[in-house]
Amino acid sequence: MRPPGPVRTFRIDLGYDGTDFFGSQRQPGVRTVQGELEAAVARLAGEPTRVTLAGRTDRGVHAVGQVASLTLRWARSAAELARALMALTPDDVVVYGAQEVAPTFHARFDARWREYRYFVWEGSPAVLLRRSVWQVRRGLDLAAMEMATGAFVGQQDFAAVAGDGTGVPGGGVNTVRTVSLARWRVVEAPFERTARGGRLLEFAIRADGFLPHMVRNIVGALVAIGRGEQPVSWAAELLASRDRRRGGAPAPPQGLVLWRVAYADDPNGVE
């Protein structure tokens, strides 16, 4: 039985712990964020309903600022939709809220910029944070990493830090993006005894769009510089080469969090 109610479009703000997901996008036979969301919405709508996610996240990558759009028959309030979705989704997904939007709203295509944060824990083993940090040995040269970070800011061709073959010369994909912000910060690490020797580094990066693996490849390059494996100047050289094959290994997925997706009519201020 299809529930009564007009056809309406909603924006859903959500987050997830990516540890036990095979990424955000629906795939047959595996647990994905889109799959779990669509299963929950189907129960509410009484029919299969497509959910669109603003940002695609890889297997193991988290989100605290993911945005979804969906269109369904719904007679109750947006807040009741958010509560119903929260109740029907598993523990590792949270629904922050829902708002009705214009029928033309598209979570992915309407996004103006996205922000990711990447967390690096440097020092003695982390235990309570281990599912959301990249653990590296002590001795990172943060000043060198900060200097090299500037190379990735601005409108540039990011082919050298794009994964999935998009960075191969002649691949035919537009790999130009505009990074409007990239910075490192040492943040407080609750749940771990930093006095034992250790610090939590947070890398924030904001752009109009991101190529596959782009953040993880940039962090991987910056940590190679922080370890002294490459000079500061290598960041700009790598980028100028436009050749993915010159880069190193990407940073692992568990340190990456989709932090925020911004829209033109977003009522929330910049944080």
Added chain:
Amino acid sequence: MRPPGPVRTFRIDLGYDGTDFFGSQRQPGVRTVQGELEAAVARLAGEPTRVTLAGRTDRGVHAVGQVASLTLRWARSAAELARALMALTPDDVVVYGAQEVAPTFHARFDARWREYRYFVWEGSPAVLLRRSVWQVRRGLDLAAMEMATGAFVGQQDFAAVAGDGTGVPGGGVNTVRTVSLARWRVVEAPFERTARGGRLLEFAIRADGFLPHMVRNIVGALVAIGRGEQPVSWAAELLASRDRRRGGAPAPPQGLVLWRVAYADDPNGVE
């Protein structure tokens, strides 16, 4: 085959994510921290070996400052023992280090004081921190909680906040303890967007010893005051009653972390 080497006693510093443990103390048929540690040590020692833990933690409670003592035949260095234990224990246990100590050292009886921290997340749903916080609704009166906290400091009879029957009048257990520090702090919350509305509160408490459920009962009482369910004066009244039956529900286990155990000859400074 028993490995060669003299019989030596070691102090092991360790941490664990308590989520998937049935507490710290060995129990037949369930996964415990002591059980996992003793299994690892038995493989190194070639024979069953008892491990003593400084602090007993309940099911679901974490540690980043647990201390163990053990005596075994070991021919290599303390650092090699730490590395071997790290390699043989599961992902949710970390070994920070090992040091050789006097044969009389006892992790539990030699402890001078212990410190626990309890984490409360107030506001929009937490996802990446959900395994190590107590999530409560917004609106806690932190100033009231801070005022009430003073009632628990000093040498007092803590029967009213002791679990497991120890607080029943006439139970015959000494329920006097000395709390040397108790304070609340708002801490930075990496991995969650506090701009969405939310804050992370950290409660630190240090004492010569803790009764079962003591920290969780104190936090439960202070949060009841923060919610306005009880006046500030209730903390002192509850304690003076010496009657566990007057208290409310304990705070849930996942917010609690055994932070540090201090010894007379501890080389580490106060943090």
